[in-house]
Amino acid sequence: RCLCCVTVKMSVGFIGAGQLAHALVKGFTAAGVIATHRITASSPDTDLPTVIGLRKMGAYFTTSNKETVNKSDVLFLAVKPHIIPFVLDEIGPDIEDRHLIVSCAAGVTISSIEKKLLQYRPAPKVIRCMTNTPVVVREGATVYATGSHAEVEDGKLLEQLMGSVGYCTEVEEDLIDAVTGLSGSGPAYAFLAVDALADGGVKMGLPRRLAVRLGAQALLGAAKMLLESEQHPGQLKDNVASPGGATIHALHVMESGGFRSLLINAVEASCIRTRELQHLADQEKISPAAIKKTTLDKVLQQPGATAAGVGVRTGLNLFNSSTSKHKKN
Amino acid sequence: MSVGFIGAGQLAHALVKGFTAAGVIAANRITASSPDTDLPTVSGLQKMGVNFTTSNKEATHKSDVLFLAVKPHIIPFVLDEIGPDIEDRHLIVSCAAGVTISSIEKKLLQYRAAPKVMRCMTNTPVVVREGATVYATGSHAEVEDGKLLEQLMASVGFCTEVEEDLIDAVTGLSGSGPAYAFTALDALADGGVKMGLPRRLAVRLGAQALLGAAKMLLDSEQHPGQLKDNVCSPGGATIHALHFLESGGFRSLLINAVEASCIRTRELQFLADQEKISPAAIKKTTLDKVLQQPGVSSTSDATKSSVNLFNNRTGVKNWWLWRERGRWALVLTVRLNRSESSGQLPPVDHSSSVNNRSTSDEGQGSFT
Numbered sequence: 001r002c003l004c005c006v007t008v009k010m011s012v013g014f015i016g017a018g019q020l021a022h023a024l025v026k027g028f029t030a031a032g033v034i035a036t037h038r039i040t041a042s043s044p045d046t047d048l049p050t051v052i053g054l055r056k057m058g059a060y061f062t063t064s065n066k067e068t069v070n071k072s073d074v075l076f077l078a079v080k081p082h083i084i085p086f087v088l089d090e091i092g093p094d095i096e097d098r099h100l101i102v103s104c105a106a107g108v109t110i111s112s113i114e115k116k117l118l119q120y121r122p123a124p125k126v127i128r129c130m131t132n133t134p135v136v137v138r139e140g141a142t143v144y145a146t147g148s149h150a151e152v153e154d155g156k157l158l159e160q161l162m163g164s165v166g167y168c169t170e171v172e173e174d175l176i177d178a179v180t181g182l183s184g185s186g187p188a189y190a191f192l193a194v195d196a197l198a199d200g201g202v203k204m205g206l207p208r209r210l211a212v213r214l215g216a217q218a219l220l221g222a223a224k225m226l227l228e229s230e231q232h233p234g235q236l237k238d239n240v241a242s243p244g245g246a247t248i249h250a251l252h253v254m255e256s257g258g259f260r261s262l263l264i265n266a267v268e269a270s271c272i273r274t275r276e277l278q279h280l281a282d283q284e285k286i287s288p289a290a291i292k293k294t295t296l297d298k299v300l301q302q303p304g305a306t307a308a309g310v311g312v313r314t315g316l317n318l319f320n321s322s323t324s325k326h327k328k329n
Numbered sequence: 330m331s332v333g334f335i336g337a338g339q340l341a342h343a344l345v346k347g348f349t350a351a352g353v354i355a356a357n358r359i360t361a362s363s364p365d366t367d368l369p370t371v372s373g374l375q376k377m378g379v380n381f382t383t384s385n386k387e388a389t390h391k392s393d394v395l396f397l398a399v400k401p402h403i404i405p406f407v408l409d410e411i412g413p414d415i416e417d418r419h420l421i422v423s424c425a426a427g428v429t430i431s432s433i434e435k436k437l438l439q440y441r442a443a444p445k446v447m448r449c450m451t452n453t454p455v456v457v458r459e460g461a462t463v464y465a466t467g468s469h470a471e472v473e474d475g476k477l478l479e480q481l482m483a484s485v486g487f488c489t490e491v492e493e494d495l496i497d498a499v500t501g502l503s504g505s506g507p508a509y510a511f512t513a514l515d516a517l518a519d520g521g522v523k524m525g526l527p528r529r530l531a532v533r534l535g536a537q538a539l540l541g542a543a544k545m546l547l548d549s550e551q552h553p554g555q556l557k558d559n560v561c562s563p564g565g566a567t568i569h570a571l572h573f574l575e576s577g578g579f580r581s582l583l584i585n586a587v588e589a590s591c592i593r594t595r596e597l598q599f600l601a602d603q604e605k606i607s608p609a610a611i612k613k614t615t616l617d618k619v620l621q622q623p624g625v626s627s628t629s630d631a632t633k634s635s636v637n638l639f640n641n642r643t644g645v646k647n648w649w650l651w652r653e654r655g656r657w658a659l660v661l662t663v664r665l666n667r668s669e670s671s672g673q674l675p676p677v678d679h680s681s682s683v684n685n686r687s688t689s690d691e692g693q694g695s696f697t
Contacts (some may be wrong), residue, residue, distance in 0.1 A: 001483075007636070018559060019475075021558060022498040038458065041467050044581055054345070057633070065610070065668075067413070067654055086339075097362065099442050102382070105371070106565070116412045118473065126566055132538060132541065132560075133541070133556075133559065133560055134540075134541020134542055134544060134545050135541075136529035136545065137541065137544045137548050138546075138552050139537070139540055139544045140537075140539065140541055141534050141537040141539035143534075157624075166537065166541060167533065167537045171530070173526070175525055175526055175530075176428070177524070178521055178524035178525045178526045179526065179534060180519075181520065181521070181524055181536040181566065181568055181570065182520060182524075182526065182531060182534050182535055182538065182567065183534035183535065184539060184567070185536025185560070185566055185567040186517065186534070186535065186539065186542065187541060187542035187545065187556075187560050187607075188557050188567045188570070188571055189461070189513075189517075189538075189563060189571075189574065190538065190539050190542030190543060190546075190556055190568070191460065191542060191546065191553040191556045191557035191560070191578065192553070192571065192580065193509075193513065193550075193572060193579075193583060194542075194546055194553045195545070195553040195557070195580065196505065196555070196579070196580035196581075196582075196583035196584055197502060197509070197583050197584075197587060199580065199583075199584050200502060200583055200584040200585075200587025200588055201498055201499075201500065201501070201502040201587055202501075203584060203587070203588060204497070204498035204587060204588060204591040205494070205495055206495055206498045206499065206502065207496045210489070210495075210500060212500060212553065213461075213487065213547070214461050214463075214487075214506070215502055215503065215506065216504025216547050216548065217459070217460075217461040217486065217487045217503060218452060218461050218502065218507055218509075218510065218547040218594060219501040219506065219510050219539055219540075219543040220459055220539075220540055220543035220544060220547065220608065221452065221454025221455075221457065221459035221460055221461065221486060221507060222453075222454055222506065222507035222510030222511060222514075222535070223510060223514070223536045223539040223540035223541075223543065224454060224457045224459050224505065224540055225453065225454050225457050225459075226511065226532070226536045227533070227536045227537065228457050232515075233511040233512075233514045233515040233518070233532065234511070234515055236453075236507075236511045237508050237512055238512035239339060239453065239514070240452075240453055240505070240507050240508040240511070241508055242400070245426070245504040245597075246426060246500055246501065246504065246505055246589075246590040246591070246593040246594045246597070247504070247508045247590055249589045249590060249592075249593040250501065250505050250508070250585075250586040250587070250589045250590035250593075251508055251509075251512065251586070252589070253585040253586055253589045254509065254512060254582050254583075254585070254586050254656060255408065255512075255580060257577075257581070257582040257585065258583045259512065259513070259516070259579070260512065260513075260515065260516035260517070260519070260581050261518050261577070262516075262573065262574050262577040262578075262582075263513055263516035263519075263520055263574075263579075264516055264519050264520040264523060265518025265570075265573040265574075265577065266520065266570040266571070266573050266574050267517060267521055267523070267570070268520055268523060268524060269566075269569045269570045269573045270566040270567055270569060270570035271524040271566070271571070272564065272569075273566040273569040273570075274566045274605070277565075284606055300463060313653070314571040316601075317551050
């Protein structure tokens with residue numbers, strides 16, 4: 001059965017070929033929501049291990065971001081936040097009406113992206129999303145917010161794509177940094193927890209592999225119970241804690257150590273740092289020291305890219321609209 | 330092959346729900362029994378099409394695989410009650426935390442030459458078919474019995490055989506583990522709400538993040554630390570959050586929790602082996618219901634039951650509560666080096682009762 005006929009008939013491109021692009025492509029292809037020959041990914045850096053992975057999955061890889069833009073309808077910006085302005089300057093002239101730009105960069109606002117693209121098109125369609133690594137096993141958590149020029153169908157299309165690799169819902173943009181703190185960083189908290197639980201199991205005599213397996217399985221099962229239940233997590237916890245039993249003894253030591261508070265702190269810290277990064281980006285300050293010269297050289301070697309066109313100046317204004325004087329004709 | 334559950338509480342309900350969803354056994358081949366018909370789980374079981382009875386003996390007769398899904402301190406009563414009805418075909422699977430295979434075999438050897446006993450430790454997520462189960466086999470159980478149990482339990486999650494001495498550690502980790510996760514999810518949602526998310530969305534995203542991460546780990550050959558590294562971009566939000574967790578000793582709290590649960594399990598096992606139980610730990614109403622069952626005897630003007638739970642003496646019911654002139658009095662037979670002396674009450678330590686107050690085999694509906 002031809003995968004082209006399954007759902008998404010559009011072409012999808014990724015600017016950036018790192019962990020995020022790799023995870024999304026892996027998820028999308030496993031879900032069969034889009035055929036691999038409709039996927040393009042680009043990066044100036046061909047040495048990344050993820051590049052090999054993408055090729056193996058059948059995605060088309062190129063060093064030219066412009067080529068990706070030309071081949072795509074839905075364009076994911078899967079690069080680090082401070083690279084976004086460079087990318088937008090580079091591909092801005094090639095954006096057409098059909099393009100839906102989806103930024104996955106933490107802390108980069110829709111308005112900052114629209115501001116930049118408005119130099120090139122009157123109504124750039126921009127959506128901002130925050131996802132997480134478990135898209136790679138099709139259990140991701142994704143939220144998105146739509147820009148002023150994106151249509152309802154654009155949101156539905158993104159939801160169809162991201163819904164194939166996990167949970168996906170629309171939110172107001174101002175919630176996205178809180179989501180970053182919770183489900184964006186959440187998997188890291190879980191990996192830490194399983195490592196520690198496995199240590200506990202090993203301390204009490206279990207072999208390591210079994211301890212890791214049981215710890216991860218217990219977390220997975222509990223999370224699934226909560227997702228499939230209408231009950232409060234506290235009620236589910238009560239149901240497991242029999243009077244005078246082993247579990248309530250364990251819960252006591254956790255509470256004594258302020259376990260809950262640590263997790264609230266973590267969500268808060270991640271969210272605050274996200275807002276900080278967003279603020280720094282909006283301030284349009286970036287140190288040239290933050291861009292490797294080698295990466296920059298590679299970008300400049302691309303056909304059609306000029307030093308001026310990608311905003312390489314000692315001046316640090318990334319989202320400054322004065323770059324319009326470098327606009328391609 | 331028919332399956333029976335002695336006990337019709339949370340554990341029986343969760344396992345039946347999982348088994349029937351998995352299609353590994355038809356509901357009409359499942360029997361569950363309990364003297365208490367008022368439990369909410371009883372109506373749940375009946376709705377699923379399970380045969381419910383108040384007679385443990387009936388459940389035994391109708392089953393080939395018999396799960397003991399009652400609280401640990403009820404186990405000896407149950408074994409005494411059904412012991413005479415056990416046949417060669419029966420596979421007894423005890424799910425009771427802290428109850429050793431040898432203690433069960435010891436009791437059943439009064440009735441049969443080679444009772445087939447297995448011990449398992451599972452957890453609540455069997456109800457959504459993502460449980461974590463380990464089992465150990467008794468000396469008379471065959472390899473096929475282990476495979477049969479594994480087939481049943483694997484239909485509702487992960488299942489593997491272990492040496493029996495690891496089971497209390499497993500209790501501390503995956504037995505209690507879901508409670509650690511529910512606590513964590515409540516706190517994560519609080520964090521999300523603090524930073525502006527609506528509650529339902531925060532709960533949803535937290536649970537989804539945990540589920541996805543756990544699945545990644547199970548599907549990956551990589552170390553959890555490596556997976557954590559992959560999520561932490563330089564100077565980013567996640568590494569800032571992790572610093573807070575480490576500063577607060579997050580890992581240590583989880584190690585403490587696993588240890589505390591394991592130690593308490595061993596404590597409960599030790600108390601059970603010491604064969605001490607306070608009669609105050611059994612509700613009179615429950616005892617009466619058990620005594621009303623056909624085939625369960627009591628003497629004419631005194632109800633005898635021994636406090637020696639796993640006593641080897643044959644032909645005698647196992648603990649004595651004398652009812653005289655409307656009052657209860659306790660006489661214990663203390664077994665010392667295969668001889669007995671009776672009379673003096675040993676000090677009854679209420680804190681040492683195996684499962685403190687709730688004695689109905691369903692109670693509040695809890696596992697460990």
